[in-house]
Amino acid sequence: MAFFVVVFLSVVGGILAGDHFHSYMVGFSLATMAVGCCYWLSFRHTNYPQLALLMLISGFAVKMGITVFGVMWSLERELLTSPFVFALSYLFFSLVATYGYFKYREYLSKRIEAVKTSLQGS
Secondary structure (H helix, E strand, O other): HHHHHHHHHHHHHHHOOHHHHHHHHHHHHHHHHHHHHHHHHHOOOOHHHHHHHHHHHHHHHHHHHHHHHHHHHHHHHHHHHHHHHHHHHHHHHHHHHHHHHHHHHHHHHHHHHHHHHHHHHO
8 A cells, every 4th residue: 555655646746846857856866876875785784783883874974975976966967957846856755765675674574584484394
């Protein structure tokens, strides 16, 4: 159900952004890329739990770096026609991407547990 709500809101947002579609798509792509890189760095499995805070800080720094670089690049190429549409798109898709990555991680952990229990039962 949540998936359909996200798709519906994304399509409606794209339609409403009409004249500023480039700003909408820049917000979408930057948010998805930044959250993906942050997630990949922050939640890596490591043998050293002492590095968890360092991984979180480095993930945040990469997210901010990607966002700043992407905004500067988009402004240079004159893709951001509406900062308001970009900001709303970036906020919405940051939340959606974060939700999606955590749901995916939850799904993988359930699958791993199912495989472990099936192997122990054999």
